[in-house]
Amino acid sequence: MLSVGIDFGTSNSSVAAYDGTSVHLVPLDPTSRDPRVLRSVIYIEKSGQVTYGQKALDLYLAQNTGRAARYEMRRVGQIEMEFAELGTLVRDAYALVDINEPGRLFQSLKRFLTTKVGIGASKRTSPFVQETASATAFQTTNVFGLSFRIEELLALLAKEIVRLTQAALDAPITTMTVGWPVRFSSDPEEEQLARDRLREAWRLATSLDVRFVEEPIAAISHFATQAETRRQENVLVFDFGGGTLDVCVARLEGGRATPLATAGVPIGGDLLDSRIVETRLAPLFGEEATYRATGLPLPRHLFRRLQTWQTLSEMNKPEYIELIRRARHECDQPDQLGRLEMLVSRNYGPAFFQAVERAKVALSSELEAEVTLLDGGLDIAERLTRDEFVAAIGPQMRSAAATAEEAVRNAGLTPDEINLVVTTGGSSLIPAFQAMLRESFSNAAIEESDAFTSVASGLAVNGYHDAAG
Numbered sequence: 319m320l321s322v323g324i325d326f327g328t329s330n331s332s333v334a335a336y337d338g339t340s341v342h343l344v345p346l347d348p349t350s351r352d353p354r355v356l357r358s359v360i361y362i363e364k365s366g367q368v369t370y371g372q373k374a375l376d377l378y379l380a381q382n383t384g385r386a387a388r389y390e391m392r393r394v395g396q397i398e399m400e401f402a403e404l405g406t407l408v409r410d411a412y413a414l415v416d417i418n419e420p421g422r423l424f425q426s427l428k429r430f431l432t433t434k435v436g437i438g439a440s441k442r443t444s445p446f447v448q449e450t451a452s453a454t455a456f457q458t459t460n461v462f463g464l465s466f467r468i469e470e471l472l473a474l475l476a477k478e479i480v481r482l483t484q485a486a487l488d489a490p491i492t493t494m495t496v497g498w499p500v501r502f503s504s505d506p507e508e509e510q511l512a513r514d515r516l517r518e519a520w521r522l523a524t525s526l527d528v529r530f531v532e533e534p535i536a537a538i539s540h541f542a543t544q545a546e547t548r549r550q551e552n553v554l555v556f557d558f559g560g561g562t563l564d565v566c567v568a569r570l571e572g573g574r575a576t577p578l579a580t581a582g583v584p585i586g587g588d589l590l591d592s593r594i595v596e597t598r599l600a601p602l603f604g605e606e607a608t609y610r611a612t613g614l615p616l617p618r619h620l621f622r623r624l625q626t627w628q629t630l631s632e633m634n635k636p637e638y639i640e641l642i643r644r645a646r647h648e649c650d651q652p653d654q655l656g657r658l659e660m661l662v663s664r665n666y667g668p669a670f671f672q673a674v675e676r677a678k679v680a681l682s683s684e685l686e687a688e689v690t691l692l693d694g695g696l697d698i699a700e701r702l703t704r705d706e707f708v709a710a711i712g713p714q715m716r717s718a719a720a721t722a723e724e725a726v727r728n729a730g731l732t733p734d735e736i737n738l739v740v741t742t743g744g745s746s747l748i749p750a751f752q753a754m755l756r757e758s759f760s761n762a763a764i765e766e767s768d769a770f771t772s773v774a775s776g777l778a779v780n781g782y783h784d785a786a787g
Contacts (some may be wrong), residue, residue: 323777336778347371363421378423413776431512475521478632495781497533500582534566540776542575551737559743561586567729579728587745592625598708603658609650630667742767
């Protein structure tokens with residue numbers, strides 16, 4: 319019997335296979351720094367060619383960075399509107415389309431699983447919610463004339479992962495287990511929507527029966543197989559990835575783990591990147607500018623859109639570019655607003671956030687790092703200290719501590735009764751969160767599990783034992 323576990327992550331994905339004796343990590347991306355890790359990225363070119371992983375990101379940056387957009391109004395489909403007195407009306411839907419765009423990049427797609435559609439849709443910015451004057455929302459995103467639901471885009475990535483896995487293994491897959499977070503959202507409707515969509519994506523991707531297991535439970539399953547000689551311990555797993563933080567409290571004995579409680583919160587590494595931009599880098603782009611004639615600040619929505627590369631790219635539309643250009647002439651910080659215009663109009667958003675992420679990662683081993691993007695006249699070389707980063711992510715640290723405490727409390731334990739804390743996920747390597755865990759669980763040893771592959775390994779083990787009964 320061969321059990322496959324898939325960590326279908328917001329930022330990265332990995333796969334492991336378990337035959338009852340040993341865990342084998344599956345190579346997914348030879349272009350990645352770690353071939354066992356595939357970046358959860360899709361790039362669809364205008365020709366229809368679809369690329370995944372690090373190659374997709376590299377190709378997008380090569381084809382799009384520094385490129386000027388050219389917009390035309392194009393028909394993108396139809397939209398149905400329900401009216402009590404008139405019934406259902408069908409209208410053609412039009413949108414401004416960048417006709418110079420060589421391809422569309424999709425990254426961190428799992429973050430949008432909770433996005434509601436229809437009248438009264440969530441105002442969270444998403445490529446899957448495009449509002450019209452009637453306040454009716456689309457359910458799909460248009461990619462060069464083809465309409466995709468988020469489930470269908472995720473299915474593309476899932477199907478590629480299955481293809482790569484089957485190509486790497488010599489034996490047929492008996493069981494497949496996919497991880498998902500403890501909590502996608504604090505809103506019950508959004509939570510159910512996300513789980514339904516993820517199930518549908520995997521149904522579209524493979525004919526195999528797919529089980530879903532909470533990611534921190536998988537991580538403790540992996541750790542248990544590595545710790546068979548340990549005495550009985552109360553273990554807290556702190557699984558902090560790109561999109562969510564998941565916590566599991568379990569009792570570990572004789573190489574088997576018994577989960578006692580879980581907790582989760584939708585914060586992750588992507589949000590920490592946003593906090594760096596919001597608290598430290600936004601002034602580089604004119605956030606503090608005021609109109610010379612009135613002393614009033616610029617509209618705040620301009621700078622809220624700096625928080626992710628997806629929202630930033632939405633400003634590359636004629637109305638936003640015109641607003642920024644007018645502000646350059648009317649405000650007291652023309653140089654900074656010129657930098658904002660360049661960032662937006664020449665599509666430097668993804669490259670900018672790559673620079674932010676590199677600096678964040680560097681701060682895990684260095685006391686200071688530099689956010690550097692010296693291209694297109696941007697000339698960004700901003701020093702960031704670890705202390706500044708810690709101050710920026712204060713709310714997220716408090717939320718993480720509260721989530722860990724919630725899991726311990728739900729397990730019927732106290733923090734002093736936790737003997738061991740196991741960390742996994744790329745964001746768990748951040749020293750501030752390690753320090754928070756040491757302070758919160760002073761009687762516990764802290765051990766790092768494989769940051770990017772432990773969940774996949776645990777899913778494979780979990781699936782094997784479940785199938786074997």
